[in-house]
Amino acid sequence: MDSPIHLAVDPAKPVNIVFVGAGAVGCFYASRLHHPDHNVHVSLIGRSNYAALAKGGVQLQTRSFGDYVFHPHAVFPSVTAAALCGSGSKLSTQPRDWDFVVVTTKALPDRVDDAATIAPLVGPSSTIVLIQNGVGVEAPYRARFPQTPIVSGVTVVSAEQICPGVVRQNRWTRLHIGPYTSSADLSSSIASSAEPLIFNVDKNDPLTKRSIEATMRLADWWVRLGGIRDIETLDEVGLQIVRWHKLCINAAFNPSAVLSGGRGNSDMASDAELRFHLKAVMDEIWEAAPRILGRSFPDDLASPDKILQSTDRNKGARPSMLLDWEAGRPLELEVIVGNPVRIARTRGVELPRMQSMYALLRSAQSLRDQYKGKGKL
Numbered sequence: 448m449d450s451p452i453h454l455a456v457d458p459a460k461p462v463n464i465v466f467v468g469a470g471a472v473g474c475f476y477a478s479r480l481h482h483p484d485h486n487v488h489v490s491l492i493g494r495s496n497y498a499a500l501a502k503g504g505v506q507l508q509t510r511s512f513g514d515y516v517f518h519p520h521a522v523f524p525s526v527t528a529a530a531l532c533g534s535g536s537k538l539s540t541q542p543r544d545w546d547f548v549v550v551t552t553k554a555l556p557d558r559v560d561d562a563a564t565i566a567p568l569v570g571p572s573s574t575i576v577l578i579q580n581g582v583g584v585e586a587p588y589r590a591r592f593p594q595t596p597i598v599s600g601v602t603v604v605s606a607e608q609i610c611p612g613v614v615r616q617n618r619w620t621r622l623h624i625g626p627y628t629s630s631a632d633l634s635s636s637i638a639s640s641a642e643p644l645i646f647n648v649d650k651n652d653p654l655t656k657r658s659i660e661a662t663m664r665l666a667d668w669w670v671r672l673g674g675i676r677d678i679e680t681l682d683e684v685g686l687q688i689v690r691w692h693k694l695c696i697n698a699a700f701n702p703s704a705v706l707s708g709g710r711g712n713s714d715m716a717s718d719a720e721l722r723f724h725l726k727a728v729m730d731e732i733w734e735a736a737p738r739i740l741g742r743s744f745p746d747d748l749a750s751p752d753k754i755l756q757s758t759d760r761n762k763g764a765r766p767s768m769l770l771d772w773e774a775g776r777p778l779e780l781e782v783i784v785g786n787p788v789r790i791a792r793t794r795g796v797e798l799p800r801m802q803s804m805y806a807l808l809r810s811a812q813s814l815r816d817q818y819k820g821k822g823k824l
């Protein structure tokens with residue numbers, strides 16, 4: 448897509464943005480988007496960290512921008528409270544039409560219907576923005592909101608909430624965003640065609656136009672106002688290509704870290720059998736993605752060999768799925784492993800290594816939850 452355009456905000460019409468999922472990624476990107484001086488106002492919906500956010504905002508410790516405190520426009524304890532706030536943060540009887548609803552929760556479609564959760568926030572002029580790992584994350588939102596622009600986002604960042612209201616960004620700021628207009632049910636298990644997925648690329652379609660404009664506005668604010676230099680806008684297929692490329696890393700390392708008994712990335716890569724397995728998973732995705740999306744990975748995206756080389760250098764990294772497993776939290780298993788297997792299958796492509804990891808880890812998670820329910824863990 449074109450480079451971000453400078454879009455002045457109408458002083459009479461402030462832009463109101465709300466983040467659902469005020470964790471590591473949400474707080475970091477929210478803090479770089481909030482610019483009241485340019486009439487761009489960002490609010491947060493807190494949950495377990497609500498009290499800390501409401502009291503002191505978000506303390507950020509960042510490698511890229513130093514340490515600072517982000518005071519959001521408003522902090523809400525729930526979606527309902529954010530939906531019913533009128534101008535400012537006063538409660539109203541009319542649901543509010545937020546301009547942008549940014550979802551930065553963990554993507555857990557097997558546990559919670561986040562599209563239903565955010566419904567009270569979405570009005571006729573809203574755009575939904577999803578910054579989450581995995582593929583097929585957009586489908587439930589498109590199904591529930593057929594006419595709402597969706598901007599899909601993939602980030603390469605290393606960030607963590609080290610205690611409520613304190614977020615540390617360790618490295619990277621990379622964010623790819625692009626429109627998502629497809630109405631295809633990407634996660635249907637019915638084999639429909641061996642053809643690549645067809646995305647709507649009609650730039651004159653009103654939904655496409657609004658989605659592209661929303662993408663460009665966000666990129667402009669994050670780059671020009673927020674100082675994040677490596678925001679990149681992509682077209683619809685390009686953004687999905689980046690999602691599948693990130694999957695090479697996430698789907699190879701995350702499930703394997705749990706299934707290997709709790710090993711970090713470079714530790715796994717130093718074991719010859721595990722290295723063979725990691726490379727084979729990445730190769731499986733690398734070969735499948737162009738058949739599914741109808742476009743090859745561009746040359747500037749790292750190949751499986753390059754990903755392994757950089758893993759060797761990045762000692763100590765432990766994938767988020769392993770941290771979630773160790774903490775007894777739900778895993779982003781469906782969007783990182785289950786959806787790719789199902790989406791590939793609809794295009795007549797099998798991902799046998801991914802399917803094996805999916806079956807094993809899905810079972811392990813289910814048994815863990817059953818034992819936990821019976822108080823045996």
Ligand SMILES: NC(=O)c1ccc[n+]([C@@H]2O[C@H](COP(=O)([O-])OP(=O)(O)OC[C@H]3O[C@@H](n4cnc5c(N)ncnc54)[C@H](OP(=O)(O)O)[C@@H]3O)[C@@H](O)[C@H]2O)c1
Binds near residue numbers: 579
């Ligand atoms: N962290 C990274 O470095 C990184 C890098 C690249 C991509 N990602 C991806 O980015 C996404 C977000 O990850 P993250 O690391 O930021 O996760 P996180 O730190 O766990 O943050 C998620 C936040 O969402 C909140 N939340 C969940 N459901 C909610 C609801 N219904 N209402 C209000 N708040 C809700 C959680 O609240 P509670 O605390 O109450 O549960 C938590 O604060 C994931 O898809 C992840 O894979 C993360």
